[in-house]
Amino acid sequence: MKLLGKLPVFKAPAHHTGVTSRVGTWLGITFGLCFVTGLLSHGVQHDWPWPTRPVDLYRVTQGIHVISGVASIPLLLAKLWSVYPKLFERPLIRNVPHALERGSIFVLIAASFFELVTGLFNAAQNYPWSFYFPTAHYAVAYVAIGALLVHIAVKIPVVRRTLEPASTEQTLLSRRAFLRTTALTTSVAVVATAGVTVPFLRNISVLAWRSPGELPVNRTAKDAKIVVPPDWRLQVGAKSYSLRELQAMPQTTVELPIACVEGWSQNATWTGVRVADLVGKGDIRVKSLEQEGLYRETMLPEAFAQDPLTLLALELDGEDLSPDHGYPCRLIAPNRPGVLQTKWVTSLEVLA
Structure with a gap:
């Protein structure tokens, strides 16, 4: 025992x-x-x-x-x-x-x-x-x-x-x-x-919810009910620019990732006008053609607005932006969540 x-x-x-x-x-x-x-x-x-x-x-x-x-x-x-x-x-x-x-x-x-x-x-x-x-x-x-x-x-x-x-x-x-x-x-x-x-x-992540290839889109132009008016112009303070006028300005090409809050990210090549060439110093209110949604209006801090990599993008990977990627222009800035990379931009406003 x-x-x-x-x-x-x-x-x-x-x-x-x-x-x-x-x-x-x-x-x-x-x-x-x-x-x-x-x-x-x-x-x-x-x-x-x-x-x-x-x-x-x-x-x-x-x-x-x-x-x-x-x-x-x-x-x-x-x-x-x-x-x-x-x-x-x-x-x-x-x-x-x-x-x-x-x-x-x-x-x-x-x-x-x-x-x-x-x-x-x-x-x-x-x-x-x-x-x-x-x-x-x-x-x-x-x-x-x-x-x-x-x-x-x-x-x-x-x-x-x-x-x-x-x-x-x-x-x-x-x-x-x-x-x-x-x-x-x-x-x-x-x-x-x-x-x-x-x-x-990416080639071995069989359960990845985003596949490699074309840059993904979370919110399409149709979902956002985007209608680009024929006479669209970008409003920047007291000035306004047509798409043709923006295309005629000095263009900058950068490679930056879109990094989404859902965890996926992918690099892309963007071409457009530097935001710093359009606005003065200060934080920027960026407005979209989107009429509904939490991110139809975003704030771009001055440090980002003045960064030479921050663009009002007109092209993606050498081609004009598609409607789903933000045509006629969209914001792209370094080190920002994708939800703050505003698409279908209609105005940039410098805040006092």
């Missing part, structure tokens, strides 16, 4: 606290990256200070945001699988502190699933809900990260203890197999989708 008492109690390797701690650590890293880069993206779209260089910075931060979100999905599922027996232990609530801990875990799981599921739908531009995605996604992100920090604070002693395994070799091998499977699954998910923002992965 004494010998039997010394035998280790069998426990499924995937449900061991050591496995939970390691997967939780990985999940904390991906969630942290997703939160910080999402915060940056929100700030850029709401007039936070943001540099014009490097030109690929937003492309990188938003790519990390989406990639870390994708990586979080298999990690979250693995984490839940490793702890689910504990979620149904009896009694469900032992005391007030235990109830608070259970409540915080529920909030964390609910907020995490909301963020990841709505983020995936947003990447696919599918919105089967009535609420405004950016506002809800941004607000719930704080709930998720707050609940995560509370959970980490509560579990730090457990994590420290369980990261130092004291188990049989066979059990350790089983746990390592589960962790390796989780890491492999996460890696496959990332590689299968990361091609939308990582060029050298």
Whole structure:
């Protein structure tokens, strides 16, 4: 009996606290990256200070945001699988502190699933809900990260203890197999989708929601109900320019990416008139022919307006802009989200 008492109690390797701690650590890293880069993206779209260089910075931060979100999905599922027996232990609530801990875990799981599921739908531009995605996604992100920090604070002693395994070799091998499977699954998910923002992965990212080739379009001229009047002119303060007059001005050609909030990005060659040659110093209000939509009017900070790479583009890849790409002219600036690269521009106004 004494010998039997010394035998280790069998426990499924995937449900061991050591496995939970390691997967939780990985999940904390991906969630942290997703939160910080999402915060940056929100700030850029709401007039936070943001540099014009490097030109690929937003492309990188938003790519990390989406990639870390994708990586979080298999990690979250693995984490839940490793702890689910504990979620149904009896009694469900032992005391007030235990109830608070259970409540915080529920909030964390609910907020995490909301963020990841709505983020995936947003990447696919599918919105089967009535609420405004950016506002809800941004607000719930704080709930998720707050609940995560509370959970980490509560579990730090457990994590420290369980990261130092004291188990049989066979059990350790089983746990390592589960962790390796989780890491492999996460890696496959990332590689299968990361091609939308990582060029050298595009040929192998079989689940990428944007294929390489022609520059994608999120909002077509038809969707935006664009009608370009025959006598269209660009209004710049007290002056106005016809398309022919803009084409007769000195033209500049630049290669800049379109980097979208959905995570995809692609380089293109743009030709047009430098915005700095059209306007004076100051922030610029850019208006579109679009009559509806949140981004029919955008703000272009002075640093961007005066940057020599910022154009009122008339051509894309050597050809006149198509209606879907913003004909007769569109804004293109370095290191800006695609939603702020206003299409179908009708006026530039310098703000005092």
